[in-house]
Amino acid sequence: MTYCIAISLDKGLVLTSDSRTNAGIDQVSTYSKMFRFNTKADRCIAILSAGNLATTQCVIEQLNRDLRESNETSLNTTHYLSDTADYVGDVLSQRIKRYTEDQQSGFSPDATLLMAGQIKGQPPQAFLIYPQGNHITTSVDTPYLQIGESKYGKPVLDRFLTMQTSLTDAATCALISMDSTMKSNVSVGPPIEVLVYETDKLMFKHHYRFDAEDPFLINLRREWGNKLNQAFKEMPRIPESFSTDSTTGE
């Protein structure tokens, strides 16, 4: 599997992805799932991918080809980021349809994408693009989108993220969410990539890549573990007096 997060805040965007892919237990590999594009200077776009690797590689290749060949529709030609999401959704769903017809039992060409960025004059935005090509964006109440193994790391995002969170805090929150997921699910693994975009800059501010042995990541994990253990120790325990009397069948 995979775990990717796109966070869309007042101050900008924070994208995070793991790099583990697997086709069955014995075909585990490392592929980056974070893609940036060489667009015109009036826009800045990145995509995170989850799902069938053959599908996502073809989609990214098609998006790059449309850019290089200055095709009628490409990441450069849209005026609104939601139109860009439509275009990427079309490329994605067409590629998936091509293989769904020959579908063998158990095989799925499905993939899901997170697309985020900004076009000059518009606010920065993030979109979750489904295999069918349709998409959703974030809201003030839910300033993030996830794809892949999203459940393990969701409580942390729900707890710490608001529209006013700083980009640095959001990056830390995303790394903790990623760490919780890696702790509970072996199909999500390093290197972990983080991409930070500051509103109206039209270029990415920071790109980080953390290997499994990265001292910062190891320290973050240890620190978070220690703090949670300490917090757990200090939590109130259920008073025995709260127990109901009935101890047999009800």
Place this chain on the structure above:
Amino acid sequence: MTYCIAISLDKGLVLTSDSRTNAGIDQVSTYSKMFRFNTKADRCIAILSAGNLATTQCVIEQLNRDLRESNETSLNTTHYLSDTADYVGDVLSQRIKRYTEDQQSGFSPDATLLMAGQIKGQPPQAFLIYPQGNHITTSVDTPYLQIGESKYGKPVLDRFLTMQTSLTDAATCALISMDSTMKSNVSVGPPIEVLVYETDKLMFKHHYRFDAEDPFLINLRREWGNKLNQAFKEMPRIPESFSTDSTTGE
């Protein structure tokens, strides 16, 4: 959905369940998913249920009827708890098969159970019983089992539980795991029930039931939230100097 946990430790068992059931968004109700049985004094057994409510109600009714009517096989007649799990698995899978044949699109009679307890002379054990009737138990490395919406609350269990954890600590851990799940998933909700069993006592030690407005549960949630927020504030942030230089297409 549902969220239930069975924790099996050196010192005994801790069972936790929520009480929200839903058949579609507009049929949300409250049903206890924790069942204790009026067995012989040489054993103590409880079951937690997830899945189709019609199925689980019939299964519990059948188990109680077999006990009342002193049938050839019942919760009273088995010598090992794994045989009890076989028997409960048979009752479950037969009930599910009965409705699977008439299966309408989208309908599933499937249910999954957690069974835990002790028979005199044997160690206490917990089993996860699948709709097919087969089952798994815990291990030294994974001293817990979950059914229902299990992913949100898994990181907390992975972090704090070992075989040596005290029953009181395990109950607190289970409540925090339940709270994380409720925070991220509306289909899991109070009342929350907790059942504590101490090894070799052959009767349940404590049964707790927390409503949504229970001051202890509200305080636990607030305390955990505060401590996590404090921990998050104190976490190291990614130094900007770690950023790779490339900010365009790769």
